[in-house]
Amino acid sequence: VAYLCFYSVQLSNMLAAIIMLIFICFCVHFQNTAGQFFSSGHTNNWAVLVCTSRFWFNYRHVANTLSVYRSVKRLGIPDSHIVLMLADDMACNHRNPKPATVFSHRNMELNVYGDDVEVDYRGYEVTVENFLRVLTGRLPPSTPRSKRLLSDDRSNILIYLTGHGGNGFLKFQDSEEISNVELADAFEQMWQKRRYNELLFIIDTCQGASMYERFYSPNIMALASSQVGEDSLSHQPDLAIGVHLMDRYTFYLLEFLEDIHPASKSNMNDLFKVCPKSQCVSTPGHRTDLFLRDPGSVLITDFFGSVRKVEITMEAIHLTDPILQLEDGEEVQEKTYSYVDQLPVSEIIHQKPKQKDWHPPDGFILGLWTLILLVFFKTYGIKHLKHIF
């Protein structure tokens, strides 16, 4: 009997152990799927799209920025989360044969300007100072919301720059430039203030790879259209409009993004393969050493789309009762209102001049009077002084 009891206890122990093991396996499985669900770690998406060139022959830079804007909007990021900066207006430019349009493909196939575009910074507002202020969040208090980058530590930000650049700098509006050191410092400020969770930086300029050489903050992935010493080339001119419509790198990037939809599973390795040397003539580069996750596990929609994660809570929330405003009582209006005369001629002619504020006499007037008095007393002698004072 003792042996039977012993065996039964052992059996029940083993059974319990097996059940525990199966249970743990299930838990781990659930945690894995849950972990996958929250693996990217971000809860909202922002995009800062900047075109830095002015003048009609730089039409392609505006078309570049607008095509990225279009893809980003299509994949779900709303206008309130996009800061779009265009340094010049190409759509309503008087040289544009088709106003209110910006085309990206020859024969005017695709109008990337669209019907509901919202440009936040335009014309002369696109300066290095404003760009850095948007990134770091140091804006004057009266700046409206649509001009601010209101990201937090769980935001994934896409930053796209295009224009003319060189080894270590990017030209803004033909009058000033931003260097790669300034840009790296701005990103470090953003990291210190926890203004981003992960950052994807794309640049389409000549010698673009020099702009990401100096980054030193974590969680940044960078792509550029050409290496140091190479030029990024434009794609194709349109004979009706008369300028080049797009740059090669962004043209193939747009074609790649047109195949992406909000539920697609393509990852960053596909993005690195966009525009090889045979199509682009320049060698696109990328930098992933600062990025903590493996690029193969990063979805394109983590940066270009806006996939909202939902956290479920079981707490009950009590809504406050609506405020009932009671009437103040009947107010009997006695006076009648009237409109004002738009051009009251007699009133204007007899208008009293505004009371000018009294200013103490200026230094010039004081000096002049001192000179006059001195000359007077010099000519007529000092004995007249007592007549004055």
Next chain:
Amino acid sequence: YILYILIYIPIFVFVLLRKLIKEEGENDFQEELVIRPLHSGDIYASFQFRTLWETDFMRENKVSHYRLFPKSLGQVISKFSVRELHISFTQGYWRTMQWGQPFLPSPPGAELWVWFQDSVTDVDAAWKELTNVLSGIFCASLNFIDSTNTVQPSASFKPLGIVNETDHRFLRYATLPREIVCTENLTPWKKLLPCGSKAGLAVLLKSEKLFHSSFFSQTVHIRPVCQDRECKTTSWELRQTLNVVFDLHTSGQGKREWSLFKMFSRTLTEACPLASSSKIYIDVTDNPQEEYFELSPATPLLSQAVVLGDRRTFSVYDLTQQVTFGTVRSLNLLIRWKSTEGDMLRPLLHAERYVAGYGLQTGEIHTVMYNNHPFRSFPVLLLDSVPWYLRLYIHTLTVTSKGKDNTPSYIHYQPSKDRMRPHLLEMLVQLPPHSVTEVTVQFERALLKWTEYTPDPNHGFYVGSSVISALVPSSVAMDTNITQEQPLFSSFFPCKEESSYFVRVYTEPLLVNLPTPDFSMPYNVICLTCTVVAVGYGSLYNLLTRSFQIEEPNPRLAKKIANFIRRIRGVPLLS
């Protein structure tokens, strides 16, 4: 019985409660479109959208329930204690001589003028914040409005709405002649409408057609108005207008035949469900027996209105009636011309402005005003706001009519302060009948600091349009009763007397070239200075501090070995 009581008591209580709870004021929305064929073959279309709301933005409890009135503008009004707000974005210049007078005038670029409430203590701070907020709402660079282009007119721009007294300390006026208008300004403007761009007349507002025109202007006007004839209560009025002139050759392909589809690439299918009235007016005054153009589909409704001093006849299409859309359920108005005769009524007042002179140092601004009335003279108020970098010499100001001097009866001049304030010149001039009045003033161009130039300084610098406000004698008695039955386009400017109507004319903006430096000079100067310093000072320093030492040439091998042995021995070396 108990059942009935149970039903009726809650209804009774509900009705009582409703009476106690302050009801939100009435909301009313009207939309209309006026199409006026112009003599030159172009066509002028003017959209007017008006929302009336009986509420009080200035009370302590904030307004929280918005229905037809857009919330963004309501919050702007209450936060900045705005009494009146007028903002316009215009692309192109209105050609008065070819097109007549517009229903609502506007200058090229952006224009903003605001009357604040009497309770505002710091008007300038409120103005600065207001321009920033509006630049976010309308996606425009209105934040460039600062003290260097804001003026405080002393007699022009009287309030267009209800007011107790007018103290011009609460008025601010600014224009940005360089401002570009494009789809990104139209999009938020359309969002302010109750139906958006989904139903009603706003369906026609497609940017690809609207910006391919000779003139495009969108405005927003907010002001308090009388609710009824007695005017015991006021309500807030929001008017959004859009004026566009389509060119015969660019949009019309040269054929003198206009239709809604040709102008807007859309047809109308329904009125806005939230609108209490939705109408289209076609100006047929010049076409009483249909001898010049033919209008289809025909409509029996005709209305007459006195607008801009003239009695005009309009064919009316009422979109709230289903019969307007016919069997095809869509309305595409067609205006086809049969003959090109007929002449246009010459506008009674129009103005021009240009810069005379040569070189990049001095110049002269000429403002020319034409009074085309054969026997009546009328006063005009000229407002000129010139930026500080054109230094006006007011002692050279001359006003001449018909060759003789014409002294203005009122002059207000506020001189500019460098980098702080522009010039403001306001004059009340009486224009003699059938005459040309010319106002000239000389100026000198200032040299700006090199950081103050725009990135494209060779384009030039803009000077805002002059504003000419006038009471023009009208040939027809104007209606001074403010009734609600008047169409919107004729009831914008309040009318005080019957014999004249108020009109505002804007001149062209000026484009002046300032002396532009060579922007590579700082780089050149740095290079040259560094080279001179390096070469000049460097050589001097060397000369003063360099000491020479005689050095033996490398000794021969034998000498080297001998010196080595001598060193071992500790004996002095050979030289």
